Amino acid sequence: MGNGRFLGLGYLSPYILGLLAFTAVPFLASLYLSFTDYNLMSAPKWSGLENYIDLFTRDRTFRKSLWITLIYVFTTVPLKLAFALFIAYILNYRLACINVFRTAFYVPSILGGSIAIAVLWRYIFADTGLVNMALTGLGFDAVNWFGDPTNALFTITLLRMWQFGSAMVIFLAALQSIDKTLYEAAAIDGAGKVTTFIFITIPLITPVIFFNLIMQMVQAFQEFNGPYIITEGGPLKSTYLLSLYIYEEAFQNFNMGYASAIAWVLFLIIMTLTVVAFWSSKKWVYYAGDKRS
Amino acid sequence: MARLQLRNLEKTYGNAFKAVHGINLDVEEGEFMVLVGPSGCAKSTTLRMIAGLETVSGGEVRIGDEVVNALPPGKRGIAMVFQNYALYPHMKVRSNLSFGLRIQGLPKAEIAAATDEVARILEIEPLLDRLPKQLSGGQAQRVALGRALIKKPEVFLFDEPLSNLDAKLRASMRVRIIDLHRRLKQEGKPATVVYVTHDQTEAMTMGDRICVMKEGRIMQVADPKTLYNRPANLFVAGFIGSPEMNLMAGRVEGPSDPVFSLGGQSVRLGREVGSRLDLSSAANATVGVRPQHFELVGSEAESGLNGRVTHVEFMGHEVYLHIDLGDARVIAVVGTEAFEAMDLSGEQVRLRPNATSVHVFDTASGENVSLSKQAA
């Protein structure tokens, strides 16, 4: 059948078409748009660096939004991963019903993206919602979750931590793949539980730590549903993450050029962090690779 | 270095399965003890109880004068070489060697000196900066050995350390380990070793003494020569030696000049056998003869077992004859020259066991009843 050398390309044709139409061209177009003034009424007008200069000199909303986004990402991702690893570590003991727990912990991840969950969160953290009922029931003071700027952002962090399941499943699979005799060798070398965890377990699962870190980071930087539904960006724009800002600029104010510039700043931040992670991974990620013997 | 003692050691698993049935074993200081047996004989479980990797359900493990049952593996003064080497894959060889010492918090200079010393002994200096995945099987094996050596343990434990190597390398590593053991002894630092294997050749060539196990019980503990020449029971007789000892279940009569009857045939075992036989006048007995200990006699010989040669295996310097004796199939080994001089046209041969090397076992109990005290 035909020329073997190009047969593979034939199977790839949908991908190549999709790549060009929906990824590559839009990617470049977005870069171009970020240097223009475009409000859908007339053709894009080249404005050079103006959008970017505005962003960093005049736009206080942007600065606040960027700052909040960074806080959100740098609290949510570590907390979520640490929690996921902790639970995976406990599950990795040869406990009975491990599968039941794994399933239970995974359910929130499956549903997590749903608007319904965001709706639920609104009710749970409402002034007289479930969380405050539980807190007062236990003798604590009720917390004003959505009225206080720091608390509001934290409810979204809690929502995403609640969905630690998929990261945990990945950690658990990695933990289960570690050769048990390594733990025995460490025990004979005199290592206690903590030492073993730090010097044996952690280094051996660095590839999945790395994978989870990148994936969760990219996701967290683009968080939209949580703040859009739960807090609607407030109070005082304290949950006004960059993705919300981009959405409003682009699809409500139709400032396509300006929105593209914000998107590009966000993209460059994500890319820089990803590159740093990849570059540093040579130093801290252990790759098993092929065993020669 | 210290002696190791097992006292009524038991292992019972959660499901009430009893894997080890109260075994007793003394390993003297500097002794190389091999635990050998077929898979499922609990030799590894026993080793892991000594190491502290399995809890002891009953009895004691004593290292030196101390009962170590309650100590974690790292505090027992043992070192272990694992079947798959269990090298930490993310650490370089140097770190693999020194991990235990670093955990103890020894001074850096001391650790470096110890590492260099071990690397020199095992000739792995050029490998120190490699990762385990960059090592060949033999190299990894030596690093694993080094990781045990560096700790200067009271007792070395080996869990089938050579079974992942190919036959050639296995033979050379065998020699290397024995050499190392001997060298340590000469240097006045004798190493107490417990070495687990399922390979009887390994056991015979390496052990000062060998402990043969079966289904969680000790069958016999002895040096290789005794084990080979004076097996305590049918199990040991069949397990030790290659090709296996021929075991023929029949009947032995007359204690002073015993006659062995097998099916319709019978053969006189000789007065020497009778002198060491501990058997009532007539009994169901199993006679054991190693393949090397058959004599092929002419058809004119007065006593012997007639058989038909079914198969001939040429091994080079000797020939294995598979012989059907009617009620038993046996193997006899003859030298190549003797074989070539034989007339096998009729495929019929007449065999007689070499009197001094015959063993008689009580078929019911399995015990060797031909080990008189005097012959010891």
Next chain:
Amino acid sequence: MDARTPVSAASAAHEDMVELDSESLIASRAYAARQLRSERISAAIRYALLVAVGFVMLYPLIWLIGASLKTNSEIFANPGFIPDEPTFQGYIDGWKTSTPYTFGHFFWNTFLIILPKTIGTAISATAVAYGFARFEFPGKKILFGTLIATLLLPNVVTRIPQYLLFRDIGWLDSFLPLWVPSALAGDAFFVFMLVQFLRAIPRDMEEAARVDGANSFQTLIFIIVPMLAPALISVCLFQFMWTMNDFLGPLIYISSVDKYPVSLALKLSIDTTEAFEWNRILAMSVLALAPALIVFFLAQKYFIEGISAGGVKG
């Protein structure tokens, strides 16, 4: 078995060194028992912790179901999940919605997006993964590089031009922007997962099929697809789940209410429902979650396997 017991007794006696005093035997048995007990205690602590975490994970969902059957006054007064006076009023009112359509209409819309999207993803991702895993061709390395790059590329950067593109070709306010990119293997994650899966499958069977005269397409259909089936099921399930949950896509592209999928309809009901009619919204939230939950419990094995495989190998 019995016949062998005397042997071990004999050899033990032969060792003649059994000098174990009963005291130390008792002590060591006691130690073993103590150790067993401390193991049990630490296992109990672990279980307690896991149960507590599991409770926190699942209680909000349980509460949600309970609350959807409560009266409006009870929702914010009772932290328990069992309603005092169970009522389906929330479901009845919620189902009607404040629009001319019932909630069933919105479910149907969601279905009309999910169906082509899932099928298109399965077909295109399989073909593309087959191309990557089994063929050599010019530019393969670069193309695979773009796949990895797409995997890491934040959607946020392509969203605006995509919108402009769909606007220009007149696809706004239709379902097409929501599924066509996926049907062209646009979800790099799935392609990557299938490539990894295919690389782990030995080629013997395909070579046998070649020898039997099958061409590459027949090999794909008759050999590869059956072997890929479990991974393909994972792909379809994840795509189902993600599409079910997708909110931003419809928010951008769908503007007429009669084309709203469930996620938008739910948001609409929050905005338009009277401020105190909470149980309607909670009832519809339960319904919105139900398909995903049901599918998950029917096929959880594929989810766990899919995510573990994708993660560990990635």
